[in-house]
Amino acid sequence: MDNETVDRENWKARGYLTSEEVDHPPREVLKGGAVAVIECPQRIPCDPCSESCPVGAIDMENVNSLPKVDYGKCTGCGICVENCPGLAIFTLDCSGQDTCQITLPYEFPLPEAGEEVEGLNRKGEAVSNVTVTRVKPKDRSVGDTSTVTVAVPEESVHDIRNIRRKE
Template identity: 45%
Template sequence: MSEYKSTGIIRKEDLEIPSDERLEEGPVVIMECVENIPCDPCVAACSFDAVEMEEITDTPDVEYETCTGCGFCVTECPGLAIFVVDCSYSDENCKITIPYEYIPVPDEGDEVKALDREGNEVQKAVVTNVRQSGKTYAVTIEVDKENVWKVRGFEVEK
């Protein structure tokens, strides 16, 4: 049994991730959807046909070479389990786009506490973009490259 089934905490080792080469090419989606439940809004949201599922209860498969990292799927996932990672941003930093449904909504330029999957602060981060679709926001933050697989949330300090 995978550890996340008892802890609720997904680890990098539990995920299918793109190659280092693909990560350095530009933004790409990271699916942290690990449960076989009937759900497929991410498939419908992708206008590039980069997200596929054979059965509605399968976990999504991403064709990383097709994915543009546009992030439309991020706000469509009811489980808030989709992120976009951009490791091409700079030599020292990456951008992570995170689904967000809390108040207050941060503004571009705000400093936030970047959090790991357990809610622990990893570092301070700067909000570089905020986009809304329906009731869900896609908030992009800039983090140290070494923390790109640790950070999966943030806390607004207002």
């Protein structure tokens, strides 16, 4: 679904977006390398994502618009992920052989590369175990947010949007 048609009232009642309400990049785009996916449902005055993108890949009609990624320009650098105060941006990369990489913003105590964690859906439910492949702490972020990258099965790339460390 196009970002401009996200039903805000349903989102507010639920507290999270459903996969159907997200503007997913086509598979051929993900196979070509990392791109950003923006899951920002609220038309509030906010634009660090667009302002921080070094290649102008995030379109916003005005500061209250929902941002939209131009996959033809996006390099998947992740700068917008680290600059989004709403933790609403992820990068997805399915260029690898068997798995996809999801880079997500993360505000809890950081896991370590190689750690097995639970991959959670938008509702916070466990989807599958996934492996952390990269950790970028806040002090190395170009914005204000730590990021964690996990390897996930391709069939889960549009579902997993958070992680939970195991006890």
